[in-house]
Amino acid sequence: xxxxxxxxxxxxxxxxxxxxxxxxxxxxxxxxxxxxxxxxxxxxxxxxxxxxxxxxxxxxxxxxxxxxxxxxxxxxxxxxxxxxxxxxxxxxxxxxxxxxxxxxxxxxxxxxxxxxxxxxxxxxxxxxxxxxxxxxxxxxxxxxxxxxxxxxxxxxxxxxxxxxxxxxxxxxxxxxxxxxxxxxxxxxxxxxxxxxxxxxxxxxxxxxxxxxxxxxxxxxxxxxxxxxxxxxxxxxxxxxxxxxxxxxxxxxxxxxxxxxxxxxxxxxxxxxxxxxxxxxxxxxxxxxxxxxxxxxxxxxxxxxxxxxxxxxxxxxxxxxxxxxxx
Amino acid sequence: xxxxxxxxxxxxxxxxxxxxxxxxxxxxxxxxxxxxxxxxxxxxxxxxxxxxxxxxxxxxxxxxxxxxxxxxxxxxxxxxxxxxxxxxxxxxxxxxxxxxxxxxxxxxxxxxxxxxxxxxxxxxxxxxxxxxxxxxxxxxxxxxxxxxxxxxxxxxxxxxxxxxxxxxxxxxxxxxxxxxxxxxxxxxxxxxxxxxxxxxxxxxxxxxxxxxxxxxxxxxxxxxxxxxxxxxxxxxxxxxxxxxxxxxxxxxxxxxxxxxxxxxxxxxxxxxxxx
Ligand SMILES: Cc1cc2nc3c(=O)[nH]c(=O)nc-3n(C[C@H](O)[C@H](O)[C@H](O)COP(=O)(O)OP(=O)(O)OC[C@H]3O[C@@H](n4cnc5c(N)ncnc54)[C@H](O)[C@@H]3O)c2cc1C
Ligand SMILES: Nc1ncnc2c1ncn2[C@@H]1O[C@H](COP(=O)(O)O)[C@@H](O)[C@H]1O
Numbered sequence: 001x002x003x004x005x006x007x008x009x010x011x012x013x014x015x016x017x018x019x020x021x022x023x024x025x026x027x028x029x030x031x032x033x034x035x036x037x038x039x040x041x042x043x044x045x046x047x048x049x050x051x052x053x054x055x056x057x058x059x060x061x062x063x064x065x066x067x068x069x070x071x072x073x074x075x076x077x078x079x080x081x082x083x084x085x086x087x088x089x090x091x092x093x094x095x096x097x098x099x100x101x102x103x104x105x106x107x108x109x110x111x112x113x114x115x116x117x118x119x120x121x122x123x124x125x126x127x128x129x130x131x132x133x134x135x136x137x138x139x140x141x142x143x144x145x146x147x148x149x150x151x152x153x154x155x156x157x158x159x160x161x162x163x164x165x166x167x168x169x170x171x172x173x174x175x176x177x178x179x180x181x182x183x184x185x186x187x188x189x190x191x192x193x194x195x196x197x198x199x200x201x202x203x204x205x206x207x208x209x210x211x212x213x214x215x216x217x218x219x220x221x222x223x224x225x226x227x228x229x230x231x232x233x234x235x236x237x238x239x240x241x242x243x244x245x246x247x248x249x250x251x252x253x254x255x256x257x258x259x260x261x262x263x264x265x266x267x268x269x270x271x272x273x274x275x276x277x278x279x280x281x282x283x284x285x286x287x288x289x290x291x292x293x294x295x296x297x298x299x300x301x302x303x304x305x306x307x308x309x310x311x312x313x314x315x316x317x318x319x320x321x322x323x324x325x326x
Numbered sequence: 327x328x329x330x331x332x333x334x335x336x337x338x339x340x341x342x343x344x345x346x347x348x349x350x351x352x353x354x355x356x357x358x359x360x361x362x363x364x365x366x367x368x369x370x371x372x373x374x375x376x377x378x379x380x381x382x383x384x385x386x387x388x389x390x391x392x393x394x395x396x397x398x399x400x401x402x403x404x405x406x407x408x409x410x411x412x413x414x415x416x417x418x419x420x421x422x423x424x425x426x427x428x429x430x431x432x433x434x435x436x437x438x439x440x441x442x443x444x445x446x447x448x449x450x451x452x453x454x455x456x457x458x459x460x461x462x463x464x465x466x467x468x469x470x471x472x473x474x475x476x477x478x479x480x481x482x483x484x485x486x487x488x489x490x491x492x493x494x495x496x497x498x499x500x501x502x503x504x505x506x507x508x509x510x511x512x513x514x515x516x517x518x519x520x521x522x523x524x525x526x527x528x529x530x531x532x533x534x535x536x537x538x539x540x541x542x543x544x545x546x547x548x549x550x551x552x553x554x555x556x557x558x559x560x561x562x563x564x565x566x567x568x569x570x571x572x573x574x575x576x577x578x579x580x581x582x583x584x585x586x587x588x589x590x591x592x593x594x595x596x597x598x599x600x601x
Binding site: 011069070071072073076096097098100101102103104105106107108109111112113114115116117129132133134135136137138139140141142143144145146147180181182184185186187188189190191192193201205238241242247248249254255257262263272273274276280283284285286292297298299300301302303304305306311314315318319322323 | 337339340341342343345347354366426427428431450451453454455456457458459460461462463464465466467469470471472474475477487490491492493494495496497498499500501502505510511512515532564565566567568569570571572573574577578580581582583584585586587588590591593594595598600601
């Protein structure tokens with residue numbers, strides 16, 4: 001029997017939806033081992049987050065209100081001590097930059113093993129086996145953890161968000177522990193990119209642009225109309241982000257965001273190994289590229305061999321027509 | 327300032343799709359892929375050099391110590407980092423295939439305790455295991471503040487202002503040394519590192535520096551100490567054990583090439599049914 005603690009991710013006093021992937025993982029482990037799962041809302045605005053978490057079937061919803069922006073140094077002691085005092089067998093979060101930043105600190109404090117960015121989990125006779133991508137998704141490893149506590153981050157694109165399963169339990173405030181090096185670190189600012197479009201990691205369709213777009217203006221005038229015709233999220237290759245055509249948080253790849261939408265359209269992207277690692281789990285992949293030999297062909301279902309500057313406006317018009325008719 | 331930069335060797339990451347798994351599924355096999363420095367560690371080393379030098383004159387104040395855990399052959403990779411400009415190396419002998427992040431972090435902690443650097447500057451992730459954990463674990467073991475996913479660093483005395491690439495934008499924080507910083511891709515952009523010494527007019531390339539012949543010659547004479555995990559008082563007792571590896575299922579492999587937008591739209595409607 002393993003009890004799981006999920007650390008929820010909050011932004012501006014709201015629950016981030018990506019947390020529901022970690023909840024889905026926790027449900028699976030709890031079911032498989034006959035245990036339960038609790039969720040901890042930690043940070044600023046935990047009350048609102050706690051009520052958003054209510055319908056997902058947790059045994060308990062815990063809150064730890066900590067003011068000032070997010071700092072791992074300030075959260076790690078509270079999460080770790082909570083884990084010790086309530087004997088959780090697994091501490092989990094979604095493998096966002098928040099989960100990846102915080103949970104290894106928690107692990108070190110608990111002297112626990114970590115399985116990061118897992119793509120799957122199974123319970124085999126009481127033993128929890130984690131499946132995780134390695135080598136830019138070119139190898140999958142199955143691992144077990146021998147410490148009493150396991151620390152796990154969960155790849156959002158591999159765990160469908162948990163569905164509502166009832167049961168508001170109220171929220172219980174837990175002790176905030178403050179013995180980290182927080183006197184030597186200061187939160188200055190979080191400059192967030194505001195966008196009306198769906199989030200990359202939630203979207204059903206992602207349209208990404210690469211170096212071939214050549215400028216920020218072309219991203220705006222050529223690619224964005226296609227993105228919006230689909231009601232899609234916009235993504236990009238590293239080359240496009242590095243060149244400053246789009247903000248860095250749109251990067252898809254091994255070391256950017258991992259997406260698995262129903263439809264992924266790669267426009268002027270060659271398909272380097274590091275890019276493929278972030279999108280090859282997509283259901284349908286379309287490439288628009290003037291070079292038939294581009295490695296993106298290795299994963300593309302449909303490959304439009306064309307100059308993007310001619311093809312994309314045409315495609316935009318067609319998609320608008322098709323969606324207006326639908 | 328004294329900076330510790332861990333470097334790990336990885337099988338050529340640009341050919342990661344050539345990785346194989348042994349017939350019994352127990353091992354990952356890199357075959358004849360050449361070894362390379364983990365790219366994020368190269369970026370960390372470049373950032374360390376930019377933190378300590380006057381970019382315009384090449385003069386350097388401070389010391390960069392590299393450390394690597396692995397078999398004897400990792401010294402070849404370490405010499406490349408020395409050729410790039412690190413001052414000396416510490417090689418911790420062990421089978422790097424039988425490590426996990428907790429053991430790695432404990433080994434680094436022992437080295438930090440002995441070497442007392444002001445800063446541990448490291449890659450955010452080793453692109454073989456893709457864990458992204460060792461730096462955070464080290465920071466917690468040391469009781470130090472950290473800044474992960476660093477895309478910019480500005481130094482002001484004992485304080486670093488670090489821009490972090492997070493999912494929702496850019497998070498800026500200030501850390502007081504000693505600290506751990508793990509770097510992201512954009513740390514090698516021209517103006518990403520501001521040390522207050524390099525003139526503002528100096529533009530680095532948006533990439534790591536090339537290794538010069540002079541650098542290679544100099545690297546041969548730089549000190550490289552070898553130690554064992556035992557010397558550091560760390561047991562090679564891993565907490566994470568891999569029982570099996572497998573290759574991912576291939577995609578269908580049937581790429582339909584089309585020449586016109588009309589053909590594509592038709593297929594997306596009738597065959598893929600996504601439009
Ligand atoms: C440590 C490390 C991590 C990395 N992580 C990532 C990552 O997470 N994500 C990522 O994306 N990359 C990553 N990269 C970079 C990656 O290796 C590639 O360099 C990058 O993905 C290339 O971007 P691109 O496809 O836009 O550009 P290019 O490789 O230059 O490709 C441009 C493509 O556009 C096509 N093209 C040109 N003109 C036209 C036109 N007019 N019409 C149609 N097609 C045209 C070309 O045929 C070509 O295929 C990483 C690299 C390193 C070293
Ligand atoms: N065997 C090793 N030798 C040297 N450095 C390592 C080793 N393993 C991990 N590291 C460092 O830890 C960072 C994060 O690694 P990881 O947590 O494995 O993704 C890497 O970028 C390296 O700087």
